[in-house]
Amino acid sequence: MRAQNLLVAPVPGWDDAHPWLQAGVTLRELGRGPDFGFFGDAGTAAEKGLDNWRRLLASGAWSGVVRSRQVHGDVVRVHREAAQGVVTAGDGDAHATRVPGLLLAVTAADCTPVFLADPVRRAVALLHAGWRGVAAGVIEAGVSALRDTFGSRPEDLAAHLGPAIGGCCYEVGPEVLAALETGEPPGKLPPDTATETSAAAGRIFLDLGEVVQARLARSGLPPENLSRSGDCTRCGGKRYFSHRRGDRERHVAFIGLRKSAWQPRPSPADQTA
Numbered sequence: 001m002r003a004q005n006l007l008v009a010p011v012p013g014w015d016d017a018h019p020w021l022q023a024g025v026t027l028r029e030l031g032r033g034p035d036f037g038f039f040g041d042a043g044t045a046a047e048k049g050l051d052n053w054r055r056l057l058a059s060g061a062w063s064g065v066v067r068s069r070q071v072h073g074d075v076v077r078v079h080r081e082a083a084q085g086v087v088t089a090g091d092g093d094a095h096a097t098r099v100p101g102l103l104l105a106v107t108a109a110d111c112t113p114v115f116l117a118d119p120v121r122r123a124v125a126l127l128h129a130g131w132r133g134v135a136a137g138v139i140e141a142g143v144s145a146l147r148d149t150f151g152s153r154p155e156d157l158a159a160h161l162g163p164a165i166g167g168c169c170y171e172v173g174p175e176v177l178a179a180l181e182t183g184e185p186p187g188k189l190p191p192d193t194a195t196e197t198s199a200a201a202g203r204i205f206l207d208l209g210e211v212v213q214a215r216l217a218r219s220g221l222p223p224e225n226l227s228r229s230g231d232c233t234r235c236g237g238k239r240y241f242s243h244r245r246g247d248r249e250r251h252v253a254f255i256g257l258r259k260s261a262w263q264p265r266p267s268p269a270d271q272t273a
C-alpha cells in the first residue's frame, strides 16, 4: 500500500506479547521525513501535516485516530466510543481507551512517549511525558485513568518508554530537578538520575526516563513489566526528530486495539454505566 508506507519502529516485543494491540513510533525516514506536528508549529503546512495523519490512519485497520493539543499537563482523555478519521480531542497529554480500531496518538521530538497496556482488561493508554508533564503527575494520572475507568490493576500493566532525549544530551537547570522533586506527587529523584560530569562542571544532565520508570514502579507496576527504548532522539542518529537538535517537525507515537481483538471482559465502570 503505497500511500500508507510509513516507516515505523514497533514497541520491541509487544507484537508477540500483546498481539491484540499495535504500538510504535514513526521514523523520520530519509531527508526531513513525515512531520506530525500541528497546532501552529511555524513552517508546517496544515494540509501537509494532515496528509501524514491520514497515512497513519490508513496504515492499519483503524477507523479513527485521536490526538490533542499537548500542553504538558496531567489531563487524560478517555475515549469510550469509536471515532472516524483524524479527530482532535480537547487539550491533553494522555489518552486511554479499549475501543478496538481506535488509534491513540501523541507527538514528540525529545519528550518521552509512554505506552501502557493492560492485557487482562484489554485497555491501553498513551502519555506524552516531558519534565513538566512528569512533574504535573501525568504518569500517575495515566495509571489511575486505566484503574478507575477500566478496572485495570497496576500489577497487570506493561509499560514501555519510547525513544526520547537521553541523559547523554538532556541538559537542564536546577529548577527542573526541583520541580520533579516537589511536583505531584513529591518524591526524591532516583539515584544517578541527574549527573554532573567533570568534563562539564556545573552542567546537569537529566535522565528523565529513570524518573518515569521510578514513578511507574511507585504506582504499582512490577519492574519486570517496564521496558525502555535505548534510542536517544538527539544523538542516536537521525531516526527521530529532536527539538534540541533544532528540528521543528514531530514524530508520532501510537497505540490501539486491533479490530480483531476479542471482546474485553466488562469492567466495573461499564457495568454501572
Ligand SMILES: [Zn+2]
Pocket (backbone or CB within 6 Å): 165, 166, 167, 168, 169, 170, 232, 233, 234, 235, 236
Ligand atoms: Zn543523547
